[in-house]
Amino acid sequence: MASPAQDLGPVLDKDGVRLTVDDAIATVTLTNPAKRNAQSPALWRALTEAGRLLPGSVRVVVLRGEGKSFSAGLDRQMLTPEGIEGDPSFVEMARGSEADLDATIAAYQEAFTWWRRSDIVSVAAVQGHAIGAGFQLALACDLRVVADDVQFAMRETGLGLVPDLAGTHPLVGLVGYARALEICVTGRFVTAEEAVHTGLANIAVPGGELDAAVRDLAAALLAAPRDAVIETKALLSGAAGRTYEEQRAAERAAQGRRLRDLAGLGE
Numbered sequence: 690m691a692s693p694a695q696d697l698g699p700v701l702d703k704d705g706v707r708l709t710v711d712d713a714i715a716t717v718t719l720t721n722p723a724k725r726n727a728q729s730p731a732l733w734r735a736l737t738e739a740g741r742l743l744p745g746s747v748r749v750v751v752l753r754g755e756g757k758s759f760s761a762g763l764d765r766q767m768l769t770p771e772g773i774e775g776d777p778s779f780v781e782m783a784r785g786s787e788a789d790l791d792a793t794i795a796a797y798q799e800a801f802t803w804w805r806r807s808d809i810v811s812v813a814a815v816q817g818h819a820i821g822a823g824f825q826l827a828l829a830c831d832l833r834v835v836a837d838d839v840q841f842a843m844r845e846t847g848l849g850l851v852p853d854l855a856g857t858h859p860l861v862g863l864v865g866y867a868r869a870l871e872i873c874v875t876g877r878f879v880t881a882e883e884a885v886h887t888g889l890a891n892i893a894v895p896g897g898e899l900d901a902a903v904r905d906l907a908a909a910l911l912a913a914p915r916d917a918v919i920e921t922k923a924l925l926s927g928a929a930g931r932t933y934e935e936q937r938a939a940e941r942a943a944q945g946r947r948l949r950d951l952a953g954l955g956e
Contacts (some may be wrong), residue, residue, distance in 0.1 A: 700744075704731040704735040705735065712746060712749040713746055714907055715749070717739050719752075719753070719754040725757070726760040727765070729763075741803075751814060751907060752813045752827075754817075759826075760820070768848070778844045804830045805831060805861060807923050807926075808919055811829070811831045811832070812903055814829050815835045815836065816899055817839065817840065820838070820843075828859040833884070833891055833895075834857050834903050835893045837851030837896060838881070842879065843860075846874050857871065857873075863889050881893035891906075923943070924940060
């Protein structure tokens with residue numbers, strides 16, 4: 690029998706983004722395979738809305754793209770002088786004030802930032818091309834499961850731009866400064882084998898097994914108690930910004946909270 694969430698249909702379905710919820714698992718799907726899930730400001734607004742609409746029951750969020758490619762990056766119309774109707778073109782953005790430009794880019798970045806919230810674990814299922822904004826969207830998630838045909842690439846620098854959708858921080862954290870610089874400046878493809886070898890991806894599987902691998906991972910993530918997962922994620926995500934002694938103290942504080950909670954002595 691389908692769950693109530695499934696009976697109600699998608700929570701959101703607009704502008705190339707569909708959000709469905711099945712109890713503790715939410716799935717965000719990019720739904721424009723004819724354009725290889727090209728990204729636009731409307732899509733980014735829909736992704737931001739999807740994050741805001743997540744019910745409190747959700748513990749794992751799966752991000753996937755329909756078709757042969759996860760996302761081939763920006764809708765090329767954004768790079769034309771006319772841009773996309775209803776949104777400022779790059780030329781218009783450049784002519785605005787520095788504050789307006791900053792605010793516009795910050796609004797775009799919101800679509801890429803909520804995936805690492807402390808109360809969820811996000812998993813990107815990536816196949817085919819994940820280029821530019823597509824690469825950065827995959828990087829927005831906590832974990833990445835890739836098909837063996839995946840091709841990551843960061844092409845912004847070759848266009849005279851920089852990656853600005855919150856992808857540089859996780860990229861450097863995953864593969865290191867030198868490799869991240871080389872990937873971004875050359876714009877070359879990163880294959881599944883290299884992605885797993887460098888830590889960019891958690892696992893690579895044949896394309897036909899991608900959905901099953903993600904389901905297995907989601908089930909494993911749900912097996913641990915939610916509060917322990919939240920505390921562990923906070924410990925690990927903040928480790929790079931702490932000293933060794935600060936991390937030890939954070940571990941003690943987190944464990945103290947867990948022990949008090951398990952003993953029924955929590956606040």
